[in-house]
Amino acid sequence: DAKTTQPNSMESNEEEPVHLPCNHSTISGTDYIHWYRQLPSQGPEYVIHGLTSNVNNRMASLAIAEDRKSSTLILHRATLRDAAVYYCILRRSGGSNYKLTFGKGTLLTVNP
Amino acid sequence: GAVVSQHPSWVICKSGTSVKIECRSLDFQATTMFWYRQFPKQSLMLMATSNEGSKATYEQGVEKDKFLINHASLTLSTLTVTSAHPEDSSFYICSAPGTSGSLTDTQYFGPGTRLTVL
Numbered sequence: 095d096a097k098t099t100q101p102n103s104m105e106s107n108e109e110e111p112v113h114l115p116c117n118h119s120t121i122s123g124t125d126y127i128h129w130y131r132q133l134p135s136q137g138p139e140y141v142i143h144g145l146t147s148n149v150n151n152r153m154a155s156l157a158i159a160e161d162r163k164s165s166t167l168i169l170h171r172a173t174l175r176d177a178a179v180y181y182c183i184l185r186r187s188g189g190s191n192y193k194l195t196f197g198k199g200t201l202l203t204v205n206p
Numbered sequence: 207g208a209v210v211s212q213h214p215s216w217v218i219c220k221s222g223t224s225v226k227i228e229c230r231s232l233d234f235q236a237t238t239m240f241w242y243r244q245f246p247k248q249s250l251m252l253m254a255t256s257n258e259g260s261k262a263t264y265e266q267g268v269e270k271d272k273f274l275i276n277h278a279s280l281t282l283s284t285l286t287v288t289s290a291h292p293e294d295s296s297f298y299i300c301s302a303p304g305t306s307g308s309l310t311d312t313q314y315f316g317p318g319t320r321l322t323v324l
Contacts, residue, residue: 136317137316137317138250138313139315192240193240194313196250197249199249
């Protein structure tokens with residue numbers, strides 16, 4: 095599976111926007127970019143996914159670079175409940191395409 | 207959205223005993239479920255893929271005789287940690303994919319089970 099690289103940790107202030115970067119320079123044409131987050135002592139939860147175009151949903155926005163070698167998860171107004179580990183994951187077609195391989199993710203701290 | 211539950215949410219057992227963890231898809235059917243293990247301050251590590259009606263597929267390095275997986279129905283998968291030892295203490299999480307079979311499927315995760323082996 096193609097690998098993703100994320101910063102180990104980031105910090106934000108409450109009610110400010112947060113931009114979480116992810117590099118995936120070996121991404122292939124059919125790889126979807128998925129983001130999940132894991133709140134403390136809980137299972138992960140889906141945040142957003144995309145292929146080429148930028149995506150918005152009620153939780154966040156996903157900005158995908160034109161060459162698709164990087165993407166950015168945007169939380170428009172961080173709240174204390176957004177403090178979590180955020181995982182950027184590529185899903186490759188073929189074989190076990192249901193599998194999710196988790197990297198180390200980015201630990202987001204939100205300051206009040 | 208779809209809900210996946212796990213039971214128990216936490217368990218403490220003595221070394222040498224076996225522990226069973228259940229994973230249920232509450233409002234959808236799941237022919238495939240996944241089991242992950244997560245040690246403190248680390249990421250999730252996929253242990254095995256549970257397949258309804260057939261044998262589980264284990265990731266490299268995971269002992270199939272120690273971590274028994276049974277997927278007896280379309281809504282239930284169980285993970286039994288046999289002869290548990292303190293090094294098996296971990297956070298065990300299951301998940302089930304959406305049912306459309308496409309790459310856009312969301313995976314639904316259970317809340318996790320905290321196992322402590324004394």
